[in-house]
Amino acid sequence: MQEITGHELSAKKAEYLKYIHMQGGTAKTSEIATHFSVAPSTVTKALTEIAKAGYLEHSPYHGVKLTPRGGDYARFLIRRHRIVALVLSRHGLEPDEACREAKKIEQYFSKDLTDRMCTSLGHPMMSVCGEIEHDHCCCPSSDGRR
Structure with a gap:
C-alpha cells in the first residue's frame, strides 16, 4: 500500500472523505451534496475522481463506500x-x-x-x-x- 503523505487529495475531496467516514463509511451522493451545499453533479464528479484514486467504491445512483485504503x-x-x-x-x-x-x-x-x-x-x-x-x-x- 502506498504511504500516506497528507497531500493525496484536494481540501474539498478530503472533506468529502472525512464526511463519508463520519457517516460510517458509506454515504449517498445526495446526502453529501446537501451537507456541503453543492450540486449533486459537483459531488458526483469529485466522488468519481476519489474512486479512481482508490479511496472509494462508487456506485452511480447508489452512493459510495470507503475502501480499506480510503478508511x-x-x-x-x-x-x-x-x-x-x-x-x-x-x-x-x-x-x-x-x-x-x-x-x-x-x-x-x-x-x-x-x-x-x-x-x-x-x-x-x-x-x-x-x-x-x-x-x-x-x-x-x-x-x-x-
Whole structure:
C-alpha cells in the first residue's frame, strides 16, 4: 500500500472523505451534496475522481463506500484535523474557532509534520473537536511497534 503523505487529495475531496467516514463509511451522493451545499453533479464528479484514486467504491445512483485504503486515509485526515485544532487551541483560540481555523490550514500539514506535532504534544487522546485515534501513526502500539 502506498504511504500516506497528507497531500493525496484536494481540501474539498478530503472533506468529502472525512464526511463519508463520519457517516460510517458509506454515504449517498445526495446526502453529501446537501451537507456541503453543492450540486449533486459537483459531488458526483469529485466522488468519481476519489474512486479512481482508490479511496472509494462508487456506485452511480447508489452512493459510495470507503475502501480499506480510503478508511485509513480518512482516519489520518480526521486525526490531522484534530491535532492541528488542538495546537491552535493551546495558542489561545476558543475550541470552535480552533476547529474552524484548522479546517482552513490542515491540508498544508504533511503526515510527517502531523506525527511530529502529535509526539510533541505527548500523543494526546482528545482534541477540542473529538477523540484522536493513534492507529498506524507515530505512536507506538502496546507491543512497541509503530
